[in-house]
Amino acid sequence: MIEVVGLTKKYGSTTAVDDLTFTVRPGIVTGFLGPNGAGKSTTMRMILGLETSSSGRALIDGKPYAALERPLTQVGALLDANWIHPSRSAKAHLKFLAATNNLPTARVATVLDLVGLSSVANKAAGKFSLGMKQRLGLASALLGDPKILLFDEPVNGLDPEGIFWIxxxxxxxxxxxxxVLVSSHLLSEMAQTADHLVVIGQGRLIADCSTADFTERSSQSFVRVRSPRLPDLAAALQAAGIASTATGNGPDAALQVTGTPIEQIGDIAGRAGVFLHELSVQGGSLEQAFIELTASSVQYGDASKAAAATSSSGVRS
Structure with a gap:
């Protein structure tokens, strides 16, 4: 488990991370999101002891990184895929890490196979594509078979097949x-990968909740209903105190219902004996929710849009 408590990092008069507190729990993928300059990479570096915090603490299973014995067996990280020596082969790089961390050499072949690099194990890393370097970085993170993993933008440079794989x-x-803590700017990918989200802006916590809850609470979603008996359904909804809006014509005619669970609408239709041709949730994407909630925290953007978003939304967990 990773615990971040009141973590703050200042560079002179600039506060990069501001009193940040959150917990990353085992058994789920936690997405770490925020606009450029939000403080994600700085936070990860402080968790790993690569940056010294101005105040607060970051703990890994109750200890700061510097207090861990044989840290590679407890924590694996991929922060920069380009840090590997370009003249060293993938196998040689991993053997070096294994030797300096007293890890079994047999583990090298295992992790190369895990990330799909066995066929290029003897190729110099400098000749690797960015996607291949990302895979080698993953292999390095997994070398000690750690229980805690941090990945900063791990899908950079990967093709669609590689993104699906990761x-x-x-x-x-x-x-x-x-x-597993994963930072990424690919929101559509995070929507499919992360179970939980920690979202920050300008170094401060914006949201700490499940991905589904973040999307549902932070953006305007609605239920779309199609039926050959729309007027009857509208009347049944109205009788239950639920407003609906008619949209479209002919085959595209539908009712739009906001603020009511989809299950409740289905139950009302069933009791009214109304057959449904469609009952689906529309809108409410992670991307939309993210833009709404972080608009006021974007370093470079449209100030008028940021002000409008600030006045119309807000999730703090």
Whole structure:
């Protein structure tokens, strides 16, 4: 488990991370989101002891990173896929890490196979594509078989097949009971990968909740209903105190219902004997929710839109 408590980082008069508190629990993938400059990478570096906090603390299973014995066996991280020496082969790089951390050499072949790099194990890392370097970084993070993993933008440079692979890979790691914290700007991918979200802006916590809850509470979603008996359904909804709006014509005619659970609408239709051709939730994407909630925290953007978003939304958990 990762615990961040009152974490603050200042560079002179600039506050990069501001009294940040959250917990990353095992068994799920936690997405770490925020606009550029929000403080995500700085926070991850402080968790790993690469930056010294101005105040507060970051603990890994109750201890600061510097107090861990054989840290590679407890924490694995991928923060920068380009840090590997370009002349060293993938296998040589991992053997070096294994030797300096007193890990079994046999583990090298295992992690190369896990990330799909066995066929290029003897190729110099400098000749790797960015996607291949990301995979090698993942192999390095997994070398000590740690229970806690931190990944900063791990899908950078990956093709669609690679993105699909890493999505399932992250889920598999979490299903094994590991603690997985993933930072990414690909919101559509995070919507499919992360079970829980920690969202920050300008170094401050904006939301700490499940992905579904973040999307539902932070953006305007509605239920779309189609039926050959729309007027009857509208009347039944009205009798239950639920307003609906008619949209479209002909085959596209539908009712739009806001603020009512989809199950309740289905139950009302059933009691009224109204057959439904469609009953679906529309809108409410993670991307939309993210834009709404972080608009006022974007370093460079449309100030008028930020002000409007600030006045119309707000989730703090």
């Amino acid at each position: 999505r399932n890979f992250m889920k598999q790691l979490a299903s094994e009971g590991r603690t």
